[in-house]
Amino acid sequence: MTHDHLLSPITAAELTAPNRVWMAPLTRSRATMPGNIPNALMAEYYAQRADPRTGAGIIIAEATPVSPQGHGYYATPGIHTDAQEAGWKQVTDAVHARGGKIVLQLWHVGRVSHHALQPDNQPPVSPTDATSQSKTYIDDTYERHPNTPPRKLDPAELPAIAEDFANAASRAIRAGFDGVEIHGANTYLLDQFTRDGMNKMDPPWGGSTENRLRFPLLVAHSVVDAVGAGRVGYRISPLSEHHDAIDSDPKSTFTALAAVLGKLGLAYLHAVETWDRSKIDPRLKTVIPAIADAFKSAGGHAYVANGDYTPDQAEQAIASGWADAVAFGKLWISNPDLTERIRRDGPYNEWNSDTFYGGGARGYTDYPTIDQPALR
Numbered sequence: 001m002t003h004d005h006l007l008s009p010i011t012a013a014e015l016t017a018p019n020r021v022w023m024a025p026l027t028r029s030r031a032t033m034p035g036n037i038p039n040a041l042m043a044e045y046y047a048q049r050a051d052p053r054t055g056a057g058i059i060i061a062e063a064t065p066v067s068p069q070g071h072g073y074y075a076t077p078g079i080h081t082d083a084q085e086a087g088w089k090q091v092t093d094a095v096h097a098r099g100g101k102i103v104l105q106l107w108h109v110g111r112v113s114h115h116a117l118q119p120d121n122q123p124p125v126s127p128t129d130a131t132s133q134s135k136t137y138i139d140d141t142y143e144r145h146p147n148t149p150p151r152k153l154d155p156a157e158l159p160a161i162a163e164d165f166a167n168a169a170s171r172a173i174r175a176g177f178d179g180v181e182i183h184g185a186n187t188y189l190l191d192q193f194t195r196d197g198m199n200k201m202d203p204p205w206g207g208s209t210e211n212r213l214r215f216p217l218l219v220a221h222s223v224v225d226a227v228g229a230g231r232v233g234y235r236i237s238p239l240s241e242h243h244d245a246i247d248s249d250p251k252s253t254f255t256a257l258a259a260v261l262g263k264l265g266l267a268y269l270h271a272v273e274t275w276d277r278s279k280i281d282p283r284l285k286t287v288i289p290a291i292a293d294a295f296k297s298a299g300g301h302a303y304v305a306n307g308d309y310t311p312d313q314a315e316q317a318i319a320s321g322w323a324d325a326v327a328f329g330k331l332w333i334s335n336p337d338l339t340e341r342i343r344r345d346g347p348y349n350e351w352n353s354d355t356f357y358g359g360g361a362r363g364y365t366d367y368p369t370i371d372q373p374a375l376r
C-alpha cells in the first residue's frame with residue numbers, strides 16, 4: 001500500500017512538519033541520576049529519529065515532570081532545574097542538527113507516584129485522597145511498587161502548580177524545543193481533575209464539568225501565556241480506564257475541554273484512542289470525531305491520533321479525514337527510520353518490551369535502520 005497522505009507535509013499553527021508520521025511521547029527512564037538530567041545517550045536516541053526524510057514529522061519527547069512533586073517514576077528527565085534545561089539543550093541541538101523538530105511533553109503525575117520519589121518523602125498530591133491502583137519503579141532495580149496514598153490538594157496550592165507548568169514551558173523553549181505538549185492524558189494530574197471518577201474537590205475546582213476543567217484550563221492558559229498558543233499541544237485519553245480512572249460521560253467532558261482548547265488556538269490536540277485496536281471501545285467511533293470537531297471548529301489546528309495504529313490504518317485515518325497526523329509509539333522505539341520504512345512499505349523491526357524502561361543503549365539506540373545489517 002502507498003502512504004501518500006501520511007508522508008505529506010503538515011502545518012499546525014507554528015509547528016510545521018515534513019510528514020504526518022509523528023513520534024508519540026515515550027518514557028524510557030534513561031536520564032542521569034541523581035538529578036533526572038537528560039544526557040548524551042538521550043540526544044543520540046532522539047537524533048536517530050529526527051531526519052526529515054526517514055524520521056518523525058514531529059518528535060514528542062517523553063513525559064517530563066515540571067516540578068519535583070511532578071515525578072512518579074525513577075530516572076525520568078525533568079525540566080525544573082538549570083542542569084535539566086542544559087541537558088535538554090544538547091538533545092534539541094542534536095535533533096535540529098539533523099533537521100528535525102521536537103516538542104516536550106510537560107507532566108505532573110499527581111497521585112500516580114510513590115513517596116520515595118517525592119520531595120522529603122511527602123505523599124504525592126491529587127484532587128482525591130484515594131490511592132492509585134498503579135505500580136511504579138523507584139530505583140534502578142526497576143521493580144514495581146504499588147503507588148502510595150496521596151494527599152488531597154488544598155485549592156490554595158493550585159496556582160503554584162499551574163505556574164510550574166508555565167515555568168517549565170518557558171524553560172523548554174529556552175532549551176530549544178519547537179513547542180510543548182501538555183500531558184492531560186493517562187490519568188495523571190490534569191486527567192485526575194478532568195474525570196468525575198477521580199476529582200473529589202469541592203466547587204469551584206470539582207463537581208460540574210466546567211468546574212473539573214477549571215484547573216486543566218488554568219494550566220493551559222498559563223502555558224499559552226508563557227510561550228504562545230501556536231506551539232502548544234494537549235494530550236488526552238478520553239476512553240482509557242488506565243490506572244483505574246473513569247469518567248461517566250467522556251464524550252461531553254472531553255468535547256467541552258476540546259472546545260476551550262480550540263478557542264485558545266492550540267496547535268494540536270492529541271488523543272490516545274486505544275492501546276489495543278483488537279479490543280476497541282465501541283464509543284470511539286462517535287467520541288473521537290466529536291472531540292476533534294469541537295477542537296477544530298473552535299479554532300484549534302490539527303487533530304493527532306494515536307493508539308496501536310499500523311501504517312496502513314494511519315494512512316486510512318488521514319485519507320478519510322479522521323486525523324491530520326498519527327503519532328506512533330512502540331513502532332518508533334524499534335524503528336529509528338520508521339518513515340523510510342513506511343515509504344518502502346516495511347518491513348518493521350519488532351520492539352523488545354524488556355528494554356522499554358531503564359538501562360543503557362541496548363534496546364534504545366541499537367535498533368537497525370532498514371539498510372543496516374541487524375546489530376542486535
Ligand SMILES: Cc1cc2nc3c(=O)[nH]c(=O)nc-3n(C[C@H](O)[C@H](O)[C@H](O)COP(=O)(O)O)c2cc1C
Nearest residue numbers: 024025026027062063272307308309328329330356
Ligand atoms: C514504553 C512506553 C512509554 C510511554 N510513555 C509515555 C509518556 O511518557 N507519555 C504519554 O503520554 N504516553 C506514553 N506512552 C503511551 C504512548 O505514547 C502511546 O499512547 C501508546 O504506546 C499507544 O501507541 P502505540 O500503539 O503506537 O505504541 C508510553 C508507552 C510505552 C509503550
